[in-house]
Amino acid sequence: MNTMVRPIAVIVKAVCLFVVINLVYGLIEPPIAEISAYNVFVPGLERTPFGNSADPYTVAIDNADAMFASHEISAEKQPDEIRVALIGDSSIWGESLLLENTLSGQWNQLGSQCGGKKIKAYNLGYPHPSIIKDLIFMDEVMSRQPDVIIWFVTLNTLMNQYRLHPFLAGNHERVLKIVEKYDLSFGPRKILSEQETGFYEKTLVGQRSLLARLLKLQGLSLIWSATGVDFHVEPGIPQALASDVDKDIAYRAMEPGTDLRESLLLDAIGAGFDIAGETPVLLVNEPIFIANGLHSDVRYNDFYPRWAYDQYRDVLIKQTEKSLFNYLDMWNTIPPENFIDTPLHLNAEGERLLAEQINPTLLSMVCP
Amino acid sequence: MSVSQILILAVVAVLVNQLRKGRSLALLAVSALVIYWIQPYQEPVNLIFWFPTLTLAITVIFWLITSSPETRAWRQNWGTVAILLSVVVLVDLNRYFQVEVFFITNTPRFQLVAIVLLGVVAVGLLLGRIKKFHGLVFTFAIIGLITMLIFLKTPLASTRLIESISRFRGKESGGVSSFAWLGFSYISFRLLHTIIDRKAGRLPPVTLDEYVNYVIFFPTFTAGPIDRLERFTRNLTEPVFLDQEGWVDAGTRLFWGLFKKFIIADALAWIALNQAFVPDVRSVSWMWFFLYAYSLRIYFDFSGYTDIAIGLGKLLGMQLPENFDSPYLKRNLTQFWNSWHMTLTQWFRSYFFNPLTRAMRSAKIPLLLPVMILITQVATMILIGLWHGVTLGFFLWGTWHGVGLFIQNRWSEWMRTHTPVWGMKPLGADVLKYSGIFFTFNFVTLGWLFFFLPDPAMAWNVMLKLFGVA
Numbered sequence A: 001m002n003t004m005v006r007p008i009a010v011i012v013k014a015v016c017l018f019v020v021i022n023l024v025y026g027l028i029e030p031p032i033a034e035i036s037a038y039n040v041f042v043p044g045l046e047r048t049p050f051g052n053s054a055d056p057y058t059v060a061i062d063n064a065d066a067m068f069a070s071h072e073i074s075a076e077k078q079p080d081e082i083r084v085a086l087i088g089d090s091s092i093w094g095e096s097l098l099l100e101n102t103l104s105g106q107w108n109q110l111g112s113q114c115g116g117k118k119i120k121a122y123n124l125g126y127p128h129p130s131i132i133k134d135l136i137f138m139d140e141v142m143s144r145q146p147d148v149i150i151w152f153v154t155l156n157t158l159m160n161q162y163r164l165h166p167f168l169a170g171n172h173e174r175v176l177k178i179v180e181k182y183d184l185s186f187g188p189r190k191i192l193s194e195q196e197t198g199f200y201e202k203t204l205v206g207q208r209s210l211l212a213r214l215l216k217l218q219g220l221s222l223i224w225s226a227t228g229v230d231f232h233v234e235p236g237i238p239q240a241l242a243s244d245v246d247k248d249i250a251y252r253a254m255e256p257g258t259d260l261r262e263s264l265l266l267d268a269i270g271a272g273f274d275i276a277g278e279t280p281v282l283l284v285n286e287p288i289f290i291a292n293g294l295h296s297d298v299r300y301n302d303f304y305p306r307w308a309y310d311q312y313r314d315v316l317i318k319q320t321e322k323s324l325f326n327y328l329d330m331w332n333t334i335p336p337e338n339f340i341d342t343p344l345h346l347n348a349e350g351e352r353l354l355a356e357q358i359n360p361t362l363l364s365m366v367c368p
Numbered sequence B: 001m002s003v004s005q006i007l008i009l010a011v012v013a014v015l016v017n018q019l020r021k022g023r024s025l026a027l028l029a030v031s032a033l034v035i036y037w038i039q040p041y042q043e044p045v046n047l048i049f050w051f052p053t054l055t056l057a058i059t060v061i062f063w064l065i066t067s068s069p070e071t072r073a074w075r076q077n078w079g080t081v082a083i084l085l086s087v088v089v090l091v092d093l094n095r096y097f098q099v100e101v102f103f104i105t106n107t108p109r110f111q112l113v114a115i116v117l118l119g120v121v122a123v124g125l126l127l128g129r130i131k132k133f134h135g136l137v138f139t140f141a142i143i144g145l146i147t148m149l150i151f152l153k154t155p156l157a158s159t160r161l162i163e164s165i166s167r168f169r170g171k172e173s174g175g176v177s178s179f180a181w182l183g184f185s186y187i188s189f190r191l192l193h194t195i196i197d198r199k200a201g202r203l204p205p206v207t208l209d210e211y212v213n214y215v216i217f218f219p220t221f222t223a224g225p226i227d228r229l230e231r232f233t234r235n236l237t238e239p240v241f242l243d244q245e246g247w248v249d250a251g252t253r254l255f256w257g258l259f260k261k262f263i264i265a266d267a268l269a270w271i272a273l274n275q276a277f278v279p280d281v282r283s284v285s286w287m288w289f290f291l292y293a294y295s296l297r298i299y300f301d302f303s304g305y306t307d308i309a310i311g312l313g314k315l316l317g318m319q320l321p322e323n324f325d326s327p328y329l330k331r332n333l334t335q336f337w338n339s340w341h342m343t344l345t346q347w348f349r350s351y352f353f354n355p356l357t358r359a360m361r362s363a364k365i366p367l368l369l370p371v372m373i374l375i376t377q378v379a380t381m382i383l384i385g386l387w388h389g390v391t392l393g394f395f396l397w398g399t400w401h402g403v404g405l406f407i408q409n410r411w412s413e414w415m416r417t418h419t420p421v422w423g424m425k426p427l428g429a430d431v432l433k434y435s436g437i438f439f440t441f442n443f444v445t446l447g448w449l450f451f452f453l454p455d456p457a458m459a460w461n462v463m464l465k466l467f468g469v470a
Helices: A007-028 A064-069 A103-110 A131-144 A166-170 A172-181 A189-194 A208-227 A267-276 A306-323 A348-366 B003-018 B023-037 B047-066 B074-092 B110-129 B135-153 B155-169 B184-199 B208-216 B229-237 B244-271 B284-315 B333-337 B342-361 B369-388 B392-418 B426-452 B456-466
Strands: A081-088 A117-125 A148-153 A281-285 A326-329
Touching: A007 B244, A064 A131, A064 A208, A081 A103, A081 A131, A081 A348, A103 A117, A103 A348, A117 A348, A131 A148, A131 A166, A131 A172, A131 A267, A148 A267, A148 A348, A166 A172, A172 A189, A208 B244, A208 B284, A267 A281, A267 A306, A281 A306, A281 A348, A306 A326, A326 A348, B003 B023, B003 B244, B003 B284, B023 B047, B023 B074, B023 B208, B023 B229, B047 B074, B047 B110, B047 B135, B047 B184, B047 B208, B074 B110, B074 B208, B135 B155, B135 B184, B135 B369, B184 B208, B184 B229, B184 B342, B184 B369, B208 B229, B244 B284, B284 B426, B284 B456, B333 B392, B333 B426, B342 B369, B369 B392, B392 B426, B392 B456, B426 B456
Parallel strands: A081 A117, A081 A148, A148 A281, A281 A326
Antiparallel strands: none
16 A cells, blocks of 8 residues: 655645635634633633733633623523623723722622622623723623623713724624614714625634634633632732822813713613613713812813813713613712722722612612 | 744745755855844844844854864855855845835944944954964853853843943833843854864864854754754755655644644643742642643743754755654653753763763762762753753752752662562553653653742742642
């Protein structure tokens, strides 16, 4: 028998096999992002994966399916559990906080119960303030049987965007679906509608980056299981914010007197409540840092000048009253010394105070 | 090197190997260009340009020192000189070509490069006139090279120099704390090999292109193996003809190398124990698991690179020496070191261990054999450790292996006369063999703690934790 291997034949066969596998993969479009080691072999993550390549605990992944598949909310709901989904930005996710110090961590430490059922808060924040991102999260969370959704927003969340954040780009088909369904005047809508996923992007080669990150996410499940750490937090106590603020009175190049309503995606709030359907939603205006030093007469903090933020609050209150939405305005409820890094990020004590202050409203919703 | 760089180089290797004339010079040009191409970005002062240029300059000067007068004829070497100068000029002119995928575009000013090149040529011409060098020149060259190596491998020295350069330039050092002179550890050992052999009168006469090709041969430039000049030159002048089987063999080796490095090792890297998450590991079993992952990762990474180098070498018609031979399946530490980074071990055996042993044996008051074994093995392993970097961690890693080799040597000696009867039966022999593999693998694996954890105290704490002590 001739066992001689012919190099050309090997190369031709390899190329053919490679092409065929790619074609089949592209045609089938297997839901690979929904397959996860989390919640099967190891416990689910307590917050969505987020980070950079230097962080040994996590991987940056912009695919909502993969994010949710690895999250503990995808585990089977316990019979004695009241599921509370906390949706919001980095202040809910807890960028500078260990898991136990985040809002969900603090909430769960309150140990609240209702009718013999434990209230379990799920951290579904993500470090990107965008109401469109929140709608995608809302859409995802609905299949995980939440009992209540607490939706945290701030002025930055509601502001329309004109550039596509990597998370939104990574889920552009879903973004477009939601934007079109609710006819939202989202800035990059036109770009999204023109952006079609070609066949190449659906093949193995086209998806190689996502696949590599998905694989890494599964690998990191071992580290998560062994350490209980999901994100590198710099050791030490973060410093409180300075009480002096910038004197610039403009908000995102807008001067006082500008009608902010044109720049706010107010319709998206209604869309969120619509997606939630029968599930109760509590809309919360996030606490902000209120400076009391230099230039604090024109700005609340480095994010928000007073004129813009006051106008936003006014608009939001009117909108929620008109639509009969459950709404809590927590903007000034946390003392300034509990803010770190940014005018929205709270320290552990701040998160605890926030959880304690919202908890009675939550209980009134789940234990009528 | 990235996968795409390796695949491009594989194609280049195939093309170079097709040449029937000028193959050696073509290979030289490719290697010289590659050392610029793969040099990692480094601040300050365009070191990304100057490090490869210095590599070429030092190599040429060492050839002049080590070469015999009959190989220095201008007629034999002008082509090599022309190619090397052309490569340096071509790379420098990238400030005008702006080919960013190849090299940085803010290369040094041409006038400066021209002055440096003229200086190197002048030194070369001067050295070329000297027919025979005094033995002291070789000694100074060896000391100079080792000093450079120590300097580059000492973090504190590098940091100080970088800070001084940055201060001189009136800029911040930008947190850069070490020089990334790609391949210098290997270059220096190849150069040392030639100069020591020249001093001993063992070096074969080689032309400039053979010598430079040997030092900067692109498949082995970054991670070895460390070949010997005589063998390399023989192979360079008489390349292996690749028949059908040869092509398959070369391709298979390259493929496995890529698979080991970029699939297995890179995936293991995600879960390999590292200093960032080691304090957070909650259980002993997980600690062992991640340490094993590191142990396997370093093997697949390094042996994968070797396979890639050997595969590329084969495509060029070069049969490079093996560097790994299933080291984790060896039954004792001596066998492990005869199969792990073999060419480095052989280098140290030839140029340090054997001469030291000979010197100690011929000493007026000879030491006891066990003491001699302890000194030679520990000293050799410490030097191997320090070759990776002049740090306490590498020193301890070397000591760990040196002491381990000594203990194993004494144990083997004792076992020679005390092997129990059951150990000579097939089952007993198997038990001894597999327990040997188990102990050797775990000893080596524990030793890696000193290798990859930057703080020896942390390494020691992890070791205690692994045994449930801490």
